[in-house]
Amino acid sequence: MPDGTIEPKKGRKFDQVLEGARTVFLSDGFEGASVDDIARAANVSKATLYSYFPDKRFLFMQVAKTECQRQADLAIETIDMDAPIRQVLHDIATEMVDFMTSQFGKQIFRICVGESDRFPELGREFYESGPMLIRGKLIDFFEKGVARGDLKIDDFELAAEQFHELSKADLFPKMVFNIVDDFSRDEKERVVNGAVDMFMARYGA
Amino acid sequence: MPDGTIEPKKGRKFDQVLEGARTVFLSDGFEGASVDDIARAANVSKATLYSYFPDKRFLFMQVAKTECQRQADLAIETIDMDAPIRQVLHDIATEMVDFMTSQFGKQIFRICVGESDRFPELGREFYESGPMLIRGKLIDFFEKGVARGDLKIDDFELAAEQFHELSKADLFPKMVFNIVDDFSRDEKERVVNGAVDMFMARYGA
DNA sequence: CTCAAAATGAACTGGCCAGTTTATAATTGA
DNA sequence: TCAATTATAAACTGGCCAGTTCATTTTGAG
Numbered sequence: 001m002p003d004g005t006i007e008p009k010k011g012r013k014f015d016q017v018l019e020g021a022r023t024v025f026l027s028d029g030f031e032g033a034s035v036d037d038i039a040r041a042a043n044v045s046k047a048t049l050y051s052y053f054p055d056k057r058f059l060f061m062q063v064a065k066t067e068c069q070r071q072a073d074l075a076i077e078t079i080d081m082d083a084p085i086r087q088v089l090h091d092i093a094t095e096m097v098d099f100m101t102s103q104f105g106k107q108i109f110r111i112c113v114g115e116s117d118r119f120p121e122l123g124r125e126f127y128e129s130g131p132m133l134i135r136g137k138l139i140d141f142f143e144k145g146v147a148r149g150d151l152k153i154d155d156f157e158l159a160a161e162q163f164h165e166l167s168k169a170d171l172f173p174k175m176v177f178n179i180v181d182d183f184s185r186d187e188k189e190r191v192v193n194g195a196v197d198m199f200m201a202r203y204g205a
Numbered sequence: 206m207p208d209g210t211i212e213p214k215k216g217r218k219f220d221q222v223l224e225g226a227r228t229v230f231l232s233d234g235f236e237g238a239s240v241d242d243i244a245r246a247a248n249v250s251k252a253t254l255y256s257y258f259p260d261k262r263f264l265f266m267q268v269a270k271t272e273c274q275r276q277a278d279l280a281i282e283t284i285d286m287d288a289p290i291r292q293v294l295h296d297i298a299t300e301m302v303d304f305m306t307s308q309f310g311k312q313i314f315r316i317c318v319g320e321s322d323r324f325p326e327l328g329r330e331f332y333e334s335g336p337m338l339i340r341g342k343l344i345d346f347f348e349k350g351v352a353r354g355d356l357k358i359d360d361f362e363l364a365a366e367q368f369h370e371l372s373k374a375d376l377f378p379k380m381v382f383n384i385v386d387d388f389s390r391d392e393k394e395r396v397v398n399g400a401v402d403m404f405m406a407r408y409g410a
Numbered sequence: 411c412t413c414a415a416a417a418t419g420a421a422c423t424g425g426c427c428a429g430t431t432t433a434t435a436a437t438t439g440a
Numbered sequence: 441t442c443a444a445t446t447a448t449a450a451a452c453t454g455g456c457c458a459g460t461t462c463a464t465t466t467t468g469a470g
Contacts (some may be wrong), residue, residue, distance in 0.1 A: 012416070029322060031236055034457060045418045050459070114319015116383045117234060123382035131378050158399050161375040170366040173336050177328035178321045194363050202406040217437095217446070239427060250448045255429070 017042045017049050021063045026107045030060055030115050057119060064108060064122065068129040071099060081141065085150045086196055088141065093167040093192040096134065100168055101183055106175060135160045142203075152205045159203060166195035222247045222254050226268050231312045235265055235320050262324060269313060269327070273334040276304060286346065290355045291401055293346065298372040298397040301339065305373060306388055311380060340365045347408075357410045364408060371400035 020042025024033045035056055039046045053059040079091045099105045108126065116123030138160035145151035153159045169191055174180045225247025229238045240261055244251045258264040284296045304310045313331065321328030343365035350356035358364045374396055379385045 029319075032322075035459080036457080045420095046459085047419080047461085048417055051416085056458070110318055110322065113315055113381055114234075116381075117315065118237060120383050124384060127378060127382040127384055131382075155395075155399070158375065158395065161378075162371055162399060162403060165370045165374040165377070166367055169370040170363060172370070173332065173366075176318055176321075177332040177336075178325050179329060179332055190360075190363065194360070194367060198367060198403060198407040202403040240429080241427080250450095251429085252431085252449085253447055256446080261428070 013042070013044050013048055014052055017044055017052055017059075018063060018066060020044065021059050022067065025060055025063055025111070026104060029107070030056075030111050030119075057122075060111075061122060061125060064112070064126060065129060067104060067108065068126065071104070072129070072133060075099065076137075081144075085145055086200065089163070089196045089199060090192060092138070092141070093163070093195050094188065096164065096167045097171065097188050097192060101171060101175060101188070109176070131164070134164060138163060149205055151203050153203050159199075163195060163199050166198055167192060169194065218247070218249050218253055219257055222249055222257055222264075223268060223271060225249065226264050227272065230265055230268055230316070231309060234312070235261075235316050235324075262327075265316075266327060266330060269317070269331060270334060272309060272313065273331065276309070277334070277338060280304065281342075286349075290350055291405065294368070294401045294404060295397060297343070297346070298368070298400050299393065301369065301372045302376065302393050302397060306376060306380060306393070314381070336369070339369060343368060354410055356408050358408050364404075368400065368404050371403055372397060374399065 017038075020040075021033075021038050024038045024041050028037070035046060035049065038059070039049050042049065049059075053062065075095050079088065079095065081088060083091070100109075112123050112126045135157070139156045142151060142153055142156055142159060146153055171183055171188070171191055175183075222243075225245075226238075226243050229243045229246050233242070238261075240251060240254065243264070244254050247254065254264075258267065280300050283300065284293065286293060288296070305314075317328050317331045340362070344361045347356060347358055347361055347364060351358055376388055376393070376396055380388075
């Protein structure tokens with residue numbers, strides 16, 4: 001079969017391993033996940049797994065990076081950046097909240113935070129492919145807003161971080177400390193609208 | 206010796222064990238700390254340790270609770286609640302930032318977050334003796350501000366969470382993901398002032 | 411059909427650690 | 441001074457797990 005292979009499969013079982021690892025890591029955490037479990041979940045022998053990935057940490061990093069990329073791609077371009085400013089802010093905040101409260105968002109955060117002492121690259125990698133990327137997007141948007149005369153901002157970086165932080169108010173601590181497992185649309189809306197109101201009160205022109 | 210004992214020592218080696226546990230947990234995390242290490246750090250035999258505490262988790266919970274209490278006591282009443290409103294907000298935010306960026310604040314957060322799946326009471330206990338307590342204090346203060354005509358707030362709880370969140374902007378992610386280890390007074394001031402400005406823009410009367 | 415590369419599984423190594431036990435010693439208080 | 445309580449060291453149990461090895465089977469390309 002020259003082309004048109006039904007399954008592209010880059011390195012045979014590679015993706016299969018990644019997928020199994022994703023599942024197990026996300027449900028058990030880094031320390032909690034055993035390599036035997038991952039191999040089983042991936043329908044692959046342990047030896048095969050180790051032929052693709054040098055060790056457990058590397059495997060985890062790969063999973064985290066892949067997932068971040070997937071999420072970023074999925075999130076970008078869902079938003080109409082030319083809508084009225086409050087609308088755009090609302091949509092961005094909603095996107096961020098939805099990600100943060102997703103099973104994946106929560107687990108990856110938990111793992112990165114919990115493990116980043118014994119495993120520092122992990123935190124950094126995640127920060128760069130997550131929060132930092134978002135901040136960049138926000139700053140771009142703010143600059144356009146200022147140019148159009150909708151916004152008045154001096155410290156763009158701070159403004160972006162503030163908006164990001166505001167979008168998680170209340171929800172984030174409750175989630176991270178396992179007080180609540182997920183939130184209704186209304187609960188999210190309350191926080192998102194609160195963030196937009198506050199942001200515009202401070203930076204609206 | 207009827208009284209005047211040089212060392213009060215409640216349950217003999219009890220405090221000694223707690224102190225050793227504090228040290229080791231704070232530097233190695235929950236999973237990372239071995240009970241043998243703790244016993245060694247406390248200058249106590251493992252058997253003695255287990256005669257005071259039924260297991261490692263319980264010991265950790267005790268350490269966390271004790272530390273939270275200590276911090277709370279230390280923080281409260283450092284602030285002059287009758288100063289001008291911006292001043293009070295500034296001082297509260299500074300207090301929160303200092304706590305959050307302290308070695309203890311950072312580690313306890315890391316542990317609570319990382320472990321709270323396999324150990325749910327932990328997250329809850331911490332939330333209640335930390336963030337929730339702060340929120341209560343903030344709401345009390347806001348209510349006075351509204352009564353005096355300095356503030357105009359509808360959703361007090363949200364306002365408190367927003368202020369709390371704003372006070373960590375930028376610093377928190379950088380700290381938690383191990384990008385930066387600690388911050389200069391200036392870096393903290395930038396964020397604290399940013400939080401106060403934003404809060405007053407939104408809720409100032 | 412053949413053969414080399416890839417995959418398998420199952421056993422194995424070496425290491426870590428929570429929690430227990432035991433025989434012995436120090437501390438205490440009366 | 442003499443039990444009774446409390447502490448100690450060290451060995452031990454049982455369990456978990458990362459990573460390796462190897463003899464065997466599967467796969468797929470030519």
